[in-house]
Amino acid sequence: DTAVSQTPKYLVTQMGNDKSIKCEQNLGHDTMYWYKQDSKKFLKIMFSYNNKELIINETVPNRFSPKSPDKAHLNLHINSLELGDSAVYFCASSPTVNYGYTFGSGTRLTVV
Amino acid sequence: QKEVEQDPGPLSVPEGAIVSLNCTYSNSAFQYFMWYRQYSRKGPELLMYTYSSGNKEDGRFTAQVDKSSKYISLFIRDSQPSDSATYLCAMSAGGGTGFQKLVFGTGTRLLVSP
Numbered sequence: 001d002t003a004v005s006q007t008p009k010y011l012v013t014q015m016g017n018d019k020s021i022k023c024e025q026n027l028g029h030d031t032m033y034w035y036k037q038d039s040k041k042f043l044k045i046m047f048s049y050n051n052k053e054l055i056i057n058e059t060v061p062n063r064f065s066p067k068s069p070d071k072a073h074l075n076l077h078i079n080s081l082e083l084g085d086s087a088v089y090f091c092a093s094s095p096t097v098n099y100g101y102t103f104g105s106g107t108r109l110t111v112v
Numbered sequence: 113q114k115e116v117e118q119d120p121g122p123l124s125v126p127e128g129a130i131v132s133l134n135c136t137y138s139n140s141a142f143q144y145f146m147w148y149r150q151y152s153r154k155g156p157e158l159l160m161y162t163y164s165s166g167n168k169e170d171g172r173f174t175a176q177v178d179k180s181s182k183y184i185s186l187f188i189r190d191s192q193p194s195d196s197a198t199y200l201c202a203m204s205a206g207g208g209t210g211f212q213k214l215v216f217g218t219g220t221r222l223l224v225s226p
Contacts, residue, residue, distance in 0.1 A: 043216040056213050100146050103155030
């Protein structure tokens with residue numbers, strides 16, 4: 001039974017399109033995150049939600065909009081995709097904000 | 113200068129060797145320290161979690177934190193080919209009324225040859 005699941009695993013799309021990535025966790029954790037991992041493997045936080053409330057919003061273009069319908073789900077919608085958005089996007093969750101994360105397996109986004 | 117620095121490697125060792133992986137950091141407010149292992153095309157998985165300074169051991173893995181030097185280490189004893197992966201350190205300040213993000217190092221790629 002997958003703890004943190006993301007869909008889709010792979011996403012290839014053209015510049016200018018709008019796409020969404022979905023994330024669900026069945027661990028009962030209160031906090032969920034979106035991280036972006038670039039080609040050099042650097043993981044950088046984008047957003048964090050605690051019990052559906054946005055608590056961390058890093059300097060991310062407003063083309064990226066997270067949504068948390070309940071504490072088990074955190075989705076990421078991206079408008080007007082650009083080449084530079086190509087990366088692996090990881091969803092993660094944790095029982096508290098200062099504890100270790102459980103990561104999903106990632107969504108590899110390629111913008112062409 | 114990044115908040116967390118980590119040598120990207122690759123670090124190549126023979127099977128059975130003791131591996132030492134390290135990170136340095138600049139933010140003295142960091143209190144929570146973690147090590148993650150990431151296999152190719154997979155998500156990072158939590159290996160070790162420590163709070164403040166000191167050592168923590170779990171099987172073949174030992175994590176050390178030296179807050180005075182702003183330096184953390186992960187030691188792997190009797191390394192195995194299955195340990196070949198990228199190892200990421202991560203840390204956060206925590207505490208207080210505000211939420212603190214987890215800051216990651218860039219990862220060290222480890223290759224253990226049979």
